[in-house]
Amino acid sequence: MNPPNDNYSACHGLWREHPVLVQLLGLSPLLAVTTTLANALGLGLVTLIVLLGSSVSCSLLRRQLNGALHLPMLLLIIAAWVTCAELLVRAYAYPLAQALGIFVPLIASNCVILNRAQTIATRHPIGTAALDATVIGSGFLALLLIVGAIRELFGRGSLFADMHLIFGDIARDWLWQPFDGDYTLLILSMPAGAFLLLGFLIALKNFLDSWLLPSSESPPEKPIAGSKRVRTTGKIN
Amino acid sequence: MTVKTAPNRSQWLRLLGIALLIGTLVTTLEILTRERIVASQTSAALDYLRQVTGPDDQGAAITFENWPIPNRQLGLLGLSEGDEMHIALRAGQPIAAIVPSISNAGYGGAIQLLVGIDFTGRIIAVRVISHRETVGLGDKIEIAKSDWIEAFSKRSLSDPAAKYWAVKADGGIYDQFTGATITPRAVVNQVAATLQFFADERAALAARGTSQANPEARE
Numbered sequence: 001m002n003p004p005n006d007n008y009s010a011c012h013g014l015w016r017e018h019p020v021l022v023q024l025l026g027l028s029p030l031l032a033v034t035t036t037l038a039n040a041l042g043l044g045l046v047t048l049i050v051l052l053g054s055s056v057s058c059s060l061l062r063r064q065l066n067g068a069l070h071l072p073m074l075l076l077i078i079a080a081w082v083t084c085a086e087l088l089v090r091a092y093a094y095p096l097a098q099a100l101g102i103f104v105p106l107i108a109s110n111c112v113i114l115n116r117a118q119t120i121a122t123r124h125p126i127g128t129a130a131l132d133a134t135v136i137g138s139g140f141l142a143l144l145l146i147v148g149a150i151r152e153l154f155g156r157g158s159l160f161a162d163m164h165l166i167f168g169d170i171a172r173d174w175l176w177q178p179f180d181g182d183y184t185l186l187i188l189s190m191p192a193g194a195f196l197l198l199g200f201l202i203a204l205k206n207f208l209d210s211w212l213l214p215s216s217e218s219p220p221e222k223p224i225a226g227s228k229r230v231r232t233t234g235k236i237n
Numbered sequence: 238m239t240v241k242t243a244p245n246r247s248q249w250l251r252l253l254g255i256a257l258l259i260g261t262l263v264t265t266l267e268i269l270t271r272e273r274i275v276a277s278q279t280s281a282a283l284d285y286l287r288q289v290t291g292p293d294d295q296g297a298a299i300t301f302e303n304w305p306i307p308n309r310q311l312g313l314l315g316l317s318e319g320d321e322m323h324i325a326l327r328a329g330q331p332i333a334a335i336v337p338s339i340s341n342a343g344y345g346g347a348i349q350l351l352v353g354i355d356f357t358g359r360i361i362a363v364r365v366i367s368h369r370e371t372v373g374l375g376d377k378i379e380i381a382k383s384d385w386i387e388a389f390s391k392r393s394l395s396d397p398a399a400k401y402w403a404v405k406a407d408g409g410i411y412d413q414f415t416g417a418t419i420t421p422r423a424v425v426n427q428v429a430a431t432l433q434f435f436a437d438e439r440a441a442l443a444a445r446g447t448s449q450a451n452p453e454a455r456e
Contacts, residue, residue, distance in 0.1 A: 094277035
């Protein structure tokens with residue numbers, strides 16, 4: 001475990017420490033559910049809410065959540081939020097619950113949530129924990145939406161299909177089919193295609209990083225000639 | 238700073254405390270949402286009912302009633318006590334039974350079916366209400382993914398004969414999916430069991446329908 005990072009910045013979660021693009025966490029829902037934009041939006045929103053809830057409660061209880069048993073305690077809290085989310089989705093958006101199926105309960109196994117609970121929420125006050133959860137959850141949601149839109153558009157030849165699962169009947173005629181009716185590209189509808197697509201997106205991000213921000217990673221400073229290396233323990237701010 | 242020592246009693250107590258707190262909260266929410274979830278399931282089921290009773294082409298409106306399922310049949314249908322079937326009535330006469338039926342022989346747990354059977358014993362339609370079969374393989378039992386489930390339409394217990402009520406791998410007439418035999422086998426066998434249930438109970442159901450339509454003729 002790393003010591004608490006005092007110069008923590010929440011914004012990094014959107015790009016430099018993106019949970020999926022950089023840390024490669026939470027791949028299972030990303031690959032399995034994003035066959036349509038509607039599914040991606042549904043799962044992304046539920047994940048965001050669960051992440052926010054578990055981060056805030058872990059931060060509230062952070063004085064209790066330490067010691068050898070902190071992991072089972074965190075998992076209990078996360079599982080509780082997931083169970084509540086599943087009950088609420090089934091009660092108020094039953095068709096969405098059917099469309100997402102097992103992937104709503106499986107949010108409990110999304111490592112992004114445990115990662116944020118362990119590294120941020122249990123070490124920071126509620127405000128920071130909530131901000132971090134919002135940023136990380138939005139970054140995750142945004143990527144789900146990108147992958148979902150690309151897969152739906154090029155895999156099934158449509159966009160905004162099934163949006164009524166989330167927005168109700170007014171969304172029934174949002175469906176947009178730019179290609180002709182029989183168009184499908186099966187590989188993109190399957191998890192393997194999603195994996196490939198994610199690889200390309202990560203490559204794109206790395207390319208943008210090296211192209212747009214060439215100076216952000218300055219080369220390590222050269223030791224001054226003649227200086228001796230000093231061994232330090234602990235952290236110097 | 239990873240803690241390597243064994244958890245002491247106070248840590249176990251804290252874990253227990255959190256478990257109790259969370260258990261209480263989740264149970265409360267479950268009780269609060271239970272009614273609403275059942276209502277949502279029922280309204281989704283009504284949509285399915287209209288799918289399995291077919292288009293309303295005879296003019297008179299179709300209404301639905303919930304009728305009890307005899308306890309001795311619950312095992313065959315994979316149901317539990319208190320579960321009901323739906324009867325479609327036109328002008329008070331039962332025209333079709335929509336029987337919930339659950340197979341536990343699937344690959345990923347229970348497969349919930351809704352089987353619509355008309356009173357001559359022929360299937361109107363079968364729909365999968367919920368399942369946890371493999372995405373991309375077993376989920377072709379859903380009407381949204383494939384029209385495989387339409388193969389049951391107009392079938393009855395004698396068409397095909399009992400030994401052909403099986404997937405092709407077992408010598409029957411129903412297709413399995415490439416890479417997935419367990420899922421379609423579970424559905425085919427459960428649909429056959431549901432037809433058997435209806436054959437056993439049809440006389441009693443028709444009698445109940447007649448006595449309901451003519452209450453004064455009831456003894």
